[in-house]
Amino acid sequence: METGFIDVDAVDKIIDRWKYDPSYLIEMLQDIQGHFRYIPKEVAQKLSDDLDVPLSHIFHIATFYKGFSLEPRGKHPIYVCTGTACHVKGGGRILENVMRELGVTKEGEATEDLFFSVESVRCLGCCGLAPVVEIDDEVYGHTSTVEVSKILSKMRKAEQPE
Ligand code: FES
Structure with missing residues (x-):
């Protein structure tokens, strides 16, 4: 029911x-x-x-607990690491860029179509790969604003009806 x-x-x-x-x-x-x-x-x-x-x-x-959210998360949650190692290598810039690109104004917010949501995390436990972003449980290391942007548009295209 x-x-x-x-x-x-x-x-x-x-x-x-x-x-x-x-x-x-x-x-x-x-x-x-x-x-x-x-x-x-x-x-x-x-x-x-x-x-x-x-x-x-x-x-x-x-x-x-960070794993819980009182707001709807997107189908594909994006976690941008802003822990020390990632921060030094531009994690904050990646976070800002993803938020701007998705049009969300605060962390944890989902896009209008609930496809993505984005938030920062303190450390994903693989600092040697900084800066790190995790999307759908997949970790992307040594990444960049351009690379993350490409991953997101590829994911959108992959789920668009033909
Ligand atoms: S600080 Fe980013 S993975 Fe540890």
Whole structure:
């Protein structure tokens, strides 16, 4: 059953998979993030009601961990590393450029068609490849504004109907 935009059955299945046990709240939120690509406010409220956990606690977790988002993420999330090694090699410039190109004004925001979203991360754990960008779990090392731009337009073209 879908109420509004929320697939309640999917949420019920996720909660059920974790046996309605609030000690698995993070795991439930990971599954919800995976399903919806964000944590919809209505779902956070449902979790609060069903698990008897304060809504403020759910929001605290959802905002504390970078992997969670309260705004819809794009189908293809882009993570631009701005940790020290990447920052020195132009990570900040790459981030600015991607945001400008996608027309998003703040980090974590998705494009209007929900195709891409972009945000910075502190370190992707491969500083020797700086500057680094991760798109769809694929890491692009020693990259540049031009190269990232090419990757993004290639991805768009690949998903455009013939
Ligand atoms: S600082 Fe960018 S990968 Fe470590």
